[in-house]
Amino acid sequence: MAIAKAERLMNLALCLMNTRRPVSKRELRESIEAYHEIGSDDAFNRMFERDKDDLRELGLIIETVESVDGDVGYLARRDRNRLPEIALDAEEAAALSLAAKVWQQARLAEAASGALQKLRAAGVPFEDTHSALEPRIPTPEPAFEPLMVATRERRAVSFDYRKANAVRPEPRQVEPWALECWRGHWYLAGWDRDRGAVRVFRLSRISGKVRSRGGAFSAPVPDHVDVRAAVASWAGEGATATARIRLRRDSGYPLRAKAVTSEPVDADWDELEIPYGHGLDAWLVEFGPDVVVLEPAELRADVVDRLRAVAKD
Numbered sequence: 001m002a003i004a005k006a007e008r009l010m011n012l013a014l015c016l017m018n019t020r021r022p023v024s025k026r027e028l029r030e031s032i033e034a035y036h037e038i039g040s041d042d043a044f045n046r047m048f049e050r051d052k053d054d055l056r057e058l059g060l061i062i063e064t065v066e067s068v069d070g071d072v073g074y075l076a077r078r079d080r081n082r083l084p085e086i087a088l089d090a091e092e093a094a095a096l097s098l099a100a101k102v103w104q105q106a107r108l109a110e111a112a113s114g115a116l117q118k119l120r121a122a123g124v125p126f127e128d129t130h131s132a133l134e135p136r137i138p139t140p141e142p143a144f145e146p147l148m149v150a151t152r153e154r155r156a157v158s159f160d161y162r163k164a165n166a167v168r169p170e171p172r173q174v175e176p177w178a179l180e181c182w183r184g185h186w187y188l189a190g191w192d193r194d195r196g197a198v199r200v201f202r203l204s205r206i207s208g209k210v211r212s213r214g215g216a217f218s219a220p221v222p223d224h225v226d227v228r229a230a231v232a233s234w235a236g237e238g239a240t241a242t243a244r245i246r247l248r249r250d251s252g253y254p255l256r257a258k259a260v261t262s263e264p265v266d267a268d269w270d271e272l273e274i275p276y277g278h279g280l281d282a283w284l285v286e287f288g289p290d291v292v293v294l295e296p297a298e299l300r301a302d303v304v305d306r307l308r309a310v311a312k313d
Helices: 002-017 025-031 041-057 090-100 106-121 144-153 227-234 253-258 280-285 297-312
Strands: 063-066 072-075 157-161 170-182 185-192 197-202 206-212 241-248 261-264 269-276 291-295
Touching: 002 025, 002 041, 025 041, 025 072, 144 157, 144 170, 144 185, 144 206, 170 197, 170 227, 185 227, 241 253, 253 269, 269 280, 280 297, 291 297
Parallel strands: none
Antiparallel strands: 063 072, 157 170, 157 206, 170 185, 185 197, 241 269, 241 291, 261 269
16 A cells, blocks of 8 residues: 555656646546546545645645636646755765665665665765674564554554453554664554553564554644653653562573662572562563562562463463
8 A cells, every 4th residue: 555655646746747837637637547546536636635745745846827717737847846966975974874774674675775876876975884793673573564654654553462461462543653663672652542542562562464544643643752761661660669589590681781789599590679660560571480579569460460361372
């Protein structure tokens, strides 16, 4: 669906930029193949207006011209839509080249490579640098790409999501706001339509396909969505209370990094005091048999409940 829309927008932009006179909606409908499949005039008019708004949002200047007999035509003059000359110094070019190497996900890698080739053709001084250490942002979750597209296009989605303590996944309808990687996991922040509240979802817990939903966003999108802060609050970041756990030797290094105190118990176990906040039980469950919760009692009970739910799954 996303590819079809992108192709349709590209064809519309090319039609508007490669004509010397204003073109009517009727002529555009006859010229662009994607519009041939639209049955009714009302449906075509709605799609055309959305496409025109999308192109303008992307920066294309489209003029609306009315002739003496009242007909309306559209035109995107090349002189008004020509980009200024790109001028990057060596440091800026190196930063772009490094950023293009970050993504391992296939479609993003192809887009980044194509962008660099176009900039090279324009004379930007890129150098092929090789390093023993290269940045990578893995995106193994199948939900990443459809959620990335939905976030960019402001489209609501639905998917099945299994909470850490749940036996089976539950359906969710979400208005996606932002994606962010934190501690090696991807998270989506958005508005949960069913619960009427902001929620954060870990992509590895999404099962099945991500499906598009109709209708405009029902909740306003914040100017800044701090996904990492929301996830951190669910993982006990900034907590004022503490918990005591036993951690198997040479394991659980993220927990050790957060420990307030750490003392050896015997040859196999250490005892740690760590920050205790909402969501710590879900984090501790990820370490399985390498962690034993000592106190508080309610945290120990929550961890046991989550482990039992996982065992039943």
